[in-house]
Amino acid sequence: MKRLLIDFAHSLPKAELHLHLEGSLEPERMFMLAQRNQVTLPYSSTDELKAAYSFGNLQAFLDLYYQGMSVLITEQDFYDLTYDYLTRIHQDNVIHTEVFFDPQGHLERGIDFATQINGIYRALEDGQRHYGISFKLIMSFLRHLSEESAFETLELALPYLDKISGVGLDSSEKGHPPEKFARVFARAKALGLKVTVHAGEEEPPEYVWQALNTVKTDRVDHGNRSLEDPKLIQHLAEHRYTLTVCPLSNLKLCVIGSMDEHPIIRMLDQDLQATLNSDDPAYFGGYVNDNFTAVINALPLTHAHILTLVKNSFTGSWMTDEEKDAALQRLEKKVDEWSHTRFD
């Protein structure tokens, strides 16, 4: 029965709304780029690198994540990184993706904004042409850096606003509440950009409230700890905020102790618009379909839950209403193909 539900989930056309491109840098590609660019990594093999992927918390992961991205130097590197990801998610039947990149993580290593975005965007366009995967690009600010640095990065992005759909906020949550960047996000909104903020991954509901009320975010990335505050749950449900939830990430970063503790069913049953995403798949052990497999195996997820998660991935996306309707129709068509299957 679980096998059928997993096959069903895998087969559905879906969107991914929470993916850090730098977190899709697979060990094999990392070593290949290190060699191409004469960058020395502190590991002698991909096996040794993979063995280091054991994280007690978000910061432990971020330390390796920033180290890993040091191999990205040229426009072609950013292209290869992005195109690898698109090739991989095509297998998972992802038909639309909204991806983050972290410009400050590259700027501070002397890599131009143009080098980054030109490589990424060219790959996204090629992915759309070759795989039919539509996309939005989200520029994320590193919250452990200053407000001033975020403003400078936004300035650098001005010539590229036709390529950027929104801005995000990631990196170390602790001690860096959303309100620290309220003015930057207000300026981004005035420029017509959408906003999505990582909040409530490790830090308390207050961070989610700030993301909603002070930053006026359009979506909440993670949001797990919202469940500690009944008023917040009600507010999120009432205003139909999308939460981009990442189960394998939650497990790897010890946000949950084991997958059977994952709150995804509680979120759906409390009417939260949750979606499933991979966050940093090269580091957390899987892409979007692997996240479906993990929750289906560990929890009593139903056919209806799975369908809701996938529908939410389209309704919570930043596609136009027409694009959403077209995607939902494709979904319905695939669901119809399963109409003679008994899942119980």
Ligand code: HPA
């Ligand atoms: O899961 C994450 N949380 C915060 N910052 C990040 N940057 C990449 N991945 C993450």
Ligand SMILES: [Zn+2]
């Ligand atoms: Zn994330």
